[in-house]
Amino acid sequence: MLDWTDKHCRYFHRLLTKKTRLYTEMVTTGGLLFGGERRHLRLDESEHPVALQLGGSEPADLARCARIGERWSYDEINLNCGCPSERVRRGAFGACLMAEPRLVADGVKAMVDAVSVPVTVKHRVGIDREESYGFVRDFVGTVAQAGCHVFIVHARNAWLQGLSPKENREIPPLRHELVHQLKRDFPGLTIVLNGGITSDEQIAAHLPHVDGVMLGREAYHHPWMMTAWDARFLGGAACEATRDAVEDAMVAYMQREAVEDGTPWPAIARHILGLRHGERGARLWRQVWSDHKRKPLPAAEVAAQARACLRADAPALAD
Numbered sequence: 143m144l145d146w147t148d149k150h151c152r153y154f155h156r157l158l159t160k161k162t163r164l165y166t167e168m169v170t171t172g173g174l175l176f177g178g179e180r181r182h183l184r185l186d187e188s189e190h191p192v193a194l195q196l197g198g199s200e201p202a203d204l205a206r207c208a209r210i211g212e213r214w215s216y217d218e219i220n221l222n223c224g225c226p227s228e229r230v231r232r233g234a235f236g237a238c239l240m241a242e243p244r245l246v247a248d249g250v251k252a253m254v255d256a257v258s259v260p261v262t263v264k265h266r267v268g269i270d271r272e273e274s275y276g277f278v279r280d281f282v283g284t285v286a287q288a289g290c291h292v293f294i295v296h297a298r299n300a301w302l303q304g305l306s307p308k309e310n311r312e313i314p315p316l317r318h319e320l321v322h323q324l325k326r327d328f329p330g331l332t333i334v335l336n337g338g339i340t341s342d343e344q345i346a347a348h349l350p351h352v353d354g355v356m357l358g359r360e361a362y363h364h365p366w367m368m369t370a371w372d373a374r375f376l377g378g379a380a381c382e383a384t385r386d387a388v389e390d391a392m393v394a395y396m397q398r399e400a401v402e403d404g405t406p407w408p409a410i411a412r413h414i415l416g417l418r419h420g421e422r423g424a425r426l427w428r429q430v431w432s433d434h435k436r437k438p439l440p441a442a443e444v445a446a447q448a449r450a451c452l453r454a455d456a457p458a459l460a461d
Contacts, residue, residue: 143165143167143168143358143359143362144167144168144225144227145167146167146359146362146413147164147165147166147167147362148166148167148413149184149185149186149189150395150399150405150409150410150413151362151413152164152166152185152186152189152192153186153188153189153392153395154365154388154392154395154410154413154414155361155365155368156186156188156189157383157388157391157392158365158366158368158369158381158383158388159368159369159371159372159376159381160372160378160379160381161191161371161372161376161377161378162368162371162372162376163191163192163193163217163218164189164191164192164193165192165193165195165220165356166192166193166194166195166216167195168195168196168197168222168225169182169183169194169195169196169197169207170196170197170198170235171196171197171198171200171203171204171206171207172198172203174196174207174210175203175206175207179210179214183210183211183214183216184214185214185215185216190215190217191217191218192216192217192218193216193217193218193219193220193262194211194214194216194218194219194220195220195221195222195264196208196211196219196220196221196222197221197222197225197235197236198221198235198249199234199235199239199242199245199249200249201248201249201251201252201253202252204221204249204252204253205252205253205255205256206256207219208252208253208256208257208261209256209257211257211259212256212257212258212259216259217259217260218259218260218261218262218292219253219257219259219260219261219262220261220262220263220264220294221246221249221250221253221261221262221263221264222235222236222264223235223236223237223239223240223246223263223264223265223266224236224237224264224265224266224296224300225237225300225307226266226300226301226302226305226307226310227307236300237265237266237269237300237302238269238302239265240265240266240268240269240277240278240281240300241269243280243281243284243285244284246263246281246284246285246288247284247285247287247288248288250263250285250288250289250290251288251289254288254289254290260291260292261289261290262290262291262292262293262294263285263290263292263293263294264293264294264295264296264336265278265281265293265294265295265296266278266295266296266298266299266300267295267296267297267298267299267317267320267321268299268300269299269300269301269302270299270300270301270302270303271299271301272299273299273317275320275323278295278320278324279323279324279327282324282328282331283328286328286331291330291331291332292331292332292334293324293331293332293333293334294334294336294354294356295320295321295324295333295334295335295336295337296336296337297316297317297318297320297321297335297336297337297338298310298311298314298315298316298317298337298338299314300314301313301314311337311359316337316338318335318337318338318348321333321335321351321352322335322348322351322352325351325352325353332353332354333352333353333354334352334353334354334355334356335348335351335352335354335355335356336355336356336357336358339355339356339357339360340360341367342367342370342371342374345357345375346374346375349375362413362416363416363419364416364419365414365416365417366385366416366417366419366420368381369381369383385417385418385421386449388414388417389414389417389445389449390445392410392411392414393441393442393445395410396410396411396441397440397441397442400441406437407437407441407444408434408437411431411432411441411444412432414431415428415431415432418452421452422452423451423452423453424452426448426451427448427449427451427452429451430444430447430448430451431444431448
């Protein structure tokens with residue numbers, strides 16, 4: 143979710159669900175150590191519980207970054223061992239780390255020793271054409287010995303050659319049964335399933351077999367689905383907010399961010415474009431919020447123009 147789940151996105155998502163754990167976009171250790179803490183780690187108090195996802199392979203750098211993340215009040219430090227992009231591979235981290243479980247274990251151990259918050263790992267079920275269950279089982283077993291008790295498992299292989307990151311989310315077949323088997327083989331660990339989940343019904347079908355389910359792009363593009371999760375899955379209260387109220391809250395947030403940090407509203411508005419999915423006029427509403435010609439206008443005025451599209455008698459323009 144690089145460039146997707148930034149602090150503005152997470153603020154928006156927290157308006158929809160209070161109890162779902164949120165994750166940052168992946169932050170590389172080099173970017174954090176040399177690119178400025180505030181740029182990468184600034185967060186709103188409302189985001190908790192929220193995890194910092196790190197990309198890196200050097201144990202000492204991971205430990206330093208984990209300490210920084212804890213200092214910024216993140217509730218969890220997550221090591222990404224699942225990203226298949228070429229840029230990540232050149233940095234010798236992401237999915238290619240699954241071929242080096244001892245190195246991952248060393249990094250996890252260094253972070254566990256450095257912080258008091260949980261250290262977790264996100265990974266794939268395999269890399270390239272290695273499709274044996276034993277590969278991912280041994281990876282989890284090795285890393286667990288270093289003190290990691292939570293594994294978030296994307297139920298596809300990562301093909302490190304020949305596929306783009308987008309293709310890696312679509313072409314390697316889903317193998318949810320391998321994630322279920324991990325939970326059976328490691329009952330004392332927390333196993334969270336990721337990959338190919340697009341509905342609440344699918345979430346409910348997997349939860350008897352694993353400890354949790356993670357959604358990425360599906361939740362980003364159809365964020366209103368998150369409003370059901372607190373009550374249905376997490377023992378919380380039902381979300382009583384309306385889409386209008388959420389949009390109004392985001393406008394207020396845009397105005398605040400403009401004053402406090404100089405953030406232009408389009409940098410925030412891009413995250414809310416799925417809010418009206420399914421409503422009449424939603425396409426025109428998105429077009430208004432996406433129109434950079436309106437950038438000089440105040441966010442509240444743009445919101446009023448966008449809201450007018452929902453009242454337009456134009457059912458053909460609905461999603």
